Amino acid sequence: MRRRAVITGIGIVSPSGMSTGEHWETITSGRRRIGPISQFDASGYPTTIAGEVAGFDVTGRVDGRLVVQTDRWTWMSFVAAEQALGDASLDLSTLDPYRVSVIMASSSGGNAFGQKELQRLWSRPDRTVGAYQSIAWFYAATVGQLSIRHQAKGPSNVLVSETAGGLDSLAHAARMIDRGVSVVLAGGLEAPLSPYALACQVRSGRLSERKDPESAYLPYDADASGYVPGEGGAVLVVEDLEHALARDAPVIYGEIAGWGVTHDGEHTVRGSGGSQRQYTRSMRLALDRAAAAPADVDLLIPDALGVPENDATEAGAITEVFGEGGVPVSTHKALTGRIYQGGAALDVATALLAIDRQAVPASAGTHTPAPGCDLAFVPETKQAVVDVAMVSAHGFDGYHSSVVLRRYQGRT
Incomplete structure (x- = not known):
């Protein structure tokens, strides 16, 4: 009999808010959270607005030594995973680590960290990058860091299939549950707002070049002109149904059917x-x-x-x-x-x-x-x-x- 995969925790770090309540309030009220890019000077780009996570700060939430080794994208995953596990009332340290997995999705990895290191490479005579470049920029960095942070030693993966990856992670999580894993941290996050990352996105020809947030992103509309990029995402606690029931999980949001x-x-x-x-x-x-x-x-x-x-x-x-x-x-x-x-x-x-x-x-x-x-x-x-x-x-x-x-x- 197939083991059923249910979702017992949700963590959100997004332009729409940094909790399920804030996110729900944003989408039900129709409040736009896109605006001029503030993380760098984007005035020379055809696309100058984006969805940013306003006020995002990991001070006191992530060890300072780890902050310098990782990217904003990974910091967001730390905060979203912390939320999701808290929402699920789940302490992973009490579980068999070999039955806990991390399966996330990412398109491009740690862009801001990579930007800093690229500028260092081409602006200094020694033509070097820092020791953490390879592990902070790498598209699987967040999966690795989350698995270390939570001592998840079960089968872990990163999915790279553009937007579809955020859903593929759930499908793969359900397969892992069926194969005997008890808990999976799934979902996806992105932080694609840096000079070179935006240049890559503009090259696709699909980004909107409008400056007014009210008219820049109009899906399915007769006046549609492309999309506006954004950062953030969600981490979801996917759990074996019997495991969730045995520990009396406070909420079961739904089943991956x-x-x-x-x-x-x-x-x-x-x-x-x-x-x-x-x-x-x-x-x-x-x-x-x-x-x-x-x-x-x-x-x-x-x-x-x-x-x-x-x-x-x-x-x-x-x-x-x-x-x-x-x-x-x-x-x-x-x-x-x-x-x-x-x-x-x-x-x-x-x-x-x-x-x-x-x-x-x-x-x-x-x-x-x-x-x-x-x-x-x-x-x-x-x-x-x-x-x-x-x-x-x-x-x-x-x-x-x-x-x-x-x-x-x-x-x-």
Whole structure:
């Protein structure tokens, strides 16, 4: 019999807030948290606004020696994991360390640390970098640091599949639970705001160049012009159901009921929105694994890239699976920026909070839907039955992932 994977803790570090309460308040009120980039002078770039985690400070929360060895991206993971474990009332030091895993997602690693070391390399006559460059910048650094910090010695991995990775981490966590692990720290975070990192993102041609936060990021809209980058994400405590029940976990937000992962099988060229067929397959695979029908889904949180051709592909896939207006759709990236793999993990947190609060949050950023993108966007936050939610991601270069979350009804 398959061991069931449930989520018992949520930790959030995001432009929308640094707690589940702050995040929920931001998305339900429709408050935009994007604005001019403050971490460096971005005035020379075509994109000058982003979603930043305001007031983020690890002073007193992370040992000073570790701060100088790691990047802002890893600091965020420390804080989010601390929140998630506290939310789950789980002390990992009391568990068998070989049954605790860390499975996270990241697109590019420690950008600010790498920026500092690159500037050192090219500005000094000795042409050297610091000793911690390789372990702070490396895309798996956060997984390594979290596993050391919490003495997690079970199978650990980092997923790199653009936005889809934030969902792939949950699918892999569920597989690890089924193979005998008791607890997995899953999710994803990103800190892609540094001069060279922004230059790389601008090169894609998908970023919005508008200066007004109100109009810069408009997914599915007739006036869409690209997306705004953001930082942060979420850490989720994924736990074996029987383990959670045995320790009387204070809350079970939901169960990872199904997942589907597909790929276009070809390089995505600029101007292509990717394969609607493969995106559709990922949704149907997730539903099949969850033994759910499209009509069972009470809320869908999509990728919502804000690039017209990608939005059209995603909207087409949603309509193909659910029918016209067949599922309530809500997206909040217009409020926070697109946080890449951290954004997908944050969407999962939003879906779990919707299940927990039995409410659907209002969708943000779409005023006049573009042709083919007239989905059933949730116009305002309202109480509603949310037993099943789907989160989908439509990553660059052909990655597609969907996850189905189901309310745990074993106890009230």
